[in-house]
Amino acid sequence: MSDPTRALSTSFLQKLHAIVGDAGLVQDEQAKAACDVDWLKKWQGVSSAVVRPANTAEVAAVMRLCHETRTPVVTQGGNTGMSGGATPDDSGAQLILSTTRLKQIREVDPLNNTVTVEAGVLLANVQSAADDVNRYFPLSLGSEGSCTIGGNLATNAGGIAVLRYGNTRDLVLGIEVVLPNGDIWNGLRALRKDNTGYSLRDLFIGSEGTLGVVTAAVLKLFPKPTTRLSAWLGCDDMDALLEVLARMRNDCGDRLVAFEMLTEDALALVLEHVTDVRRPLAGKHPYHALVELADTRDAELGSLLESVLEKAMEDGLVQDAAIGANLAQRQAFWKVREGISQAQVRAGKAIKHDIALPISSLPGFVDRAVDAVKQVKPDARVINFGHMGDGNLHFNVLVPLDTPDAELKSWIHALNRVVHDLVSASNGSISAEHGVGQLRRDELRHYKSETEFGLMMLIKQSLDPNQIMNPGKLI
């Protein structure tokens, strides 16, 4: 307790220790420090302590203690968030409750197509547990090797299979939650149909730790696809891409599992800054799409993809296309798509917008938004890519690495305002899949109607009257 900003009383620490023991209290200063900052090193906080309960009962005991002492609690999973939602403030008063020891896979039920896991299980381990019983858990995102399923639930994570399978919310049947007063709500129902009252489950999913601590969840499993095919398409404009998407959905039905878009600028950035990638098509095209089909049967998928693409090329919608039939070819395509994040980090400083619109509004929006950005910052580089099949764009603005932070700050607000105003005008979302956290809390307040914000406040106040759950985030 030599650090004056760590205002934890000795008696509180002793009580914590009595609950979780040596293994549950992070004593090492370096390990503590790693929890105080987000992985992007964008938000630096100072926690009072980091506690790692071993099971739900310990989480409940910790929360009872925090309730009695009015101690603010920041729940943290894999610490891979994009919006500072799991980083404490710098008051030294907030306790980090890490879920990393809640890592039991409690039950796998292949006949019910469900798996029951604790919050600290890595997403990749959920995927493997499904695979082990010849089933499929479709949630998939860049950080799947280090993010926890609890964090995925807290942010209602999206990813690359939403087009077919939905967001995290759509993959959850039941949850177990420790409430702000330490009570345990066991809502671990493994049911496809259950209409016994308000959907409390959906209230906690996506609430970013502001209403309680999710300690476990029952997740849906799906039939495992046995065939996958990818294709890379080059197109002249967004309208053509939109028409291709509509045709592919109609012709391929549920076989279409991903439809990712990137501009030539985004592709060029990857080719410039990422090693071991190559241009998927011979020529340049203003817009590119990476599509993926999957099926539980082998036959026909190739001929289906070929026929859809041939017709689209005949009709002038697609200028060029390449099919990735084997694993190496598919991985090469995805490496380009997934290289965008890394390329951005290397190429400059990015002002990111994680937005969603009605899919039919995307082409008009992009034209207007690029114009608006250029008016604020004529030399900015727009890196526009995203999950087009979900209407979700990562509409980012890149400036040179040597741009001083102070200068950057002077544009950020203006850039956010013009982009988010256009999103709002199209009835879109300013926070599609990366969470609100600290990053977009003020923006959310700016764009939410008084009525909607008022409803959210009513719920927050009734479930967390002492405001100890993740203060300063989301709401």
Add this chain to the structure above:
Amino acid sequence: MSDPTRALSTSFLQKLHAIVGDAGLVQDEQAKAACDVDWLKKWQGVSSAVVRPANTAEVAAVMRLCHETRTPVVTQGGNTGMSGGATPDDSGAQLILSTTRLKQIREVDPLNNTVTVEAGVLLANVQSAADDVNRYFPLSLGSEGSCTIGGNLATNAGGIAVLRYGNTRDLVLGIEVVLPNGDIWNGLRALRKDNTGYSLRDLFIGSEGTLGVVTAAVLKLFPKPTTRLSAWLGCDDMDALLEVLARMRNDCGDRLVAFEMLTEDALALVLEHVTDVRRPLAGKHPYHALVELADTRDAELGSLLESVLEKAMEDGLVQDAAIGANLAQRQAFWKVREGISQAQVRAGKAIKHDIALPISSLPGFVDRAVDAVKQVKPDARVINFGHMGDGNLHFNVLVPLDTPDAELKSWIHALNRVVHDLVSASNGSISAEHGVGQLRRDELRHYKSETEFGLMMLIKQSLDPNQIMNPGKLI
């Protein structure tokens, strides 16, 4: 106002009239009376008046008036509910707010795969609106020609396509709600991804009119299947059925859209009491299943179904099977399945249980539940059928038509208790898809944990502090 139980003041009625005009106030006593009783004639109430606002603004004005005067409100759609959720009590104090004039289809957006409809639109009309633009809206239930989409949202209706498409909740992107104080919350977002705060949408869906009045919704559309095949299977036991279901899900993937189960007793009841149906297979089998496959492509579906069934018969899981390849054959199968409700009405008095369990628990549960029922009432006829692919059984107990109501009453409680205790022991649901309403309100209170019920009460109290929304239902 000659009826003394209709305690509405003249001034309130004048104010109502000023809001909705002649067309919006039901003056005809016969029309009023039809709203005071549910369609099963099981719950008879006495409302103070029936108001039919023409649009959201009128709903808001009516709710403001009810808020100011603390007038309790019962929202009613097509009045096709199974649990008395839209029927007023007999106090004469409750106002019925009918949504039947809110019937605009506000927008159809095939590129975004969405349709925006008002609460009073008939489910069948939503289906047609989708069909008109070559899309598919999958919600389907017996009353689709007369139930409203608002009622489907209020009860989170299930139906026969949940296995592939989910419940109503899974088909909704955004909603518009008039709150208990008359404020309008416009949450009509047509987005696949939106993480800007608590999922208020999911709070209102399934809340049976106890938190607000849903006036419109944005619904998801899907690629339209072009081929459908049905098959009727005869099996020896539930374990075999369960194995067939698992195999079909794995082999057919998303093509499997329905897996309905009925016992030989249920089939016999239909054959006895419904005209124009015939036994789908030559012989008798303890258990029957009606399965349906659908695809956006024509080829292969027939050979897939044949190969799965052949293998299941070789392995002794299926004793006999018939494929319904054309529309007439498919309709003949479904007529048997859908005849069960009518057959029950004709054959006796039914004590119904609308339950869901983990699918893997179904066989054990059925054995235990039949035994338990026989112990309470040895001569009772168990009619067991349901959406096995969703773990949802309609586990009904039938007694002769001439059983006196008083005698019936003496068993109902004991029968509910033994069946629901077994459901609860398997971590199942006592209300899967028919809603809680008046019918299962006490049962819900009996089985909900204090913690969960407490959370529901917190939400009810914060959103409807004057308790004017559908009092006496659900909570």
